Amino acid sequence: MAEKCVEVKTHMGEGWKVTAQVREHQLVIDQPTAGNEGANPLETFIFSLAGCISTIARMVAREQKVALNHFDVSIKAQLNTLGLLGKATDDPVGFKHIDITVEMDAAVNNEPLTEEQKQTFIDTVCHRCPVHDNLLKPTLVTHQAG
DSSP states (O other): OOOOOOOOOEEEOSTTOEEEEETTEEEEEOOTTTTOOSBOHHHHHHHHHHHHHHHHHHHHHHHHTOEEEEEEEEEEEEOOTTTTTTOOOSSOSSOSEEEEEEEEEEEETTEEOOHHHHHHHHHHHHHHOHHHHHHHSOOOOOOOOO
């Protein structure tokens, strides 16, 4: 089995700013009403989903010999913020629903993909996307104070 460990350590600085050094990249999460030095955690989470879908699309296109000329992912994610604010709600604390739309221009042997072929391609991509999979299936998550 090919297993990979992804590890991220963060640091909370002044105000709401959270930083992480990931390889040679400095990542910043912040709040628009605070320093606004980066996307907030929810935006970053949705960006991760879109980025993973895009990356897997490139892999699938290469494997299927699909010329992927244009691939844009748009995501709209709805949530009720009462739960994260500590207020009573019957809604989940996380997103209630996430809608993904992909605009793509792709071809095989210079023949544009039909709408059905595009849908099959996107289904394959989402089926192989780890972030998408984690949203669909429960993942064991533990937490502890250190």
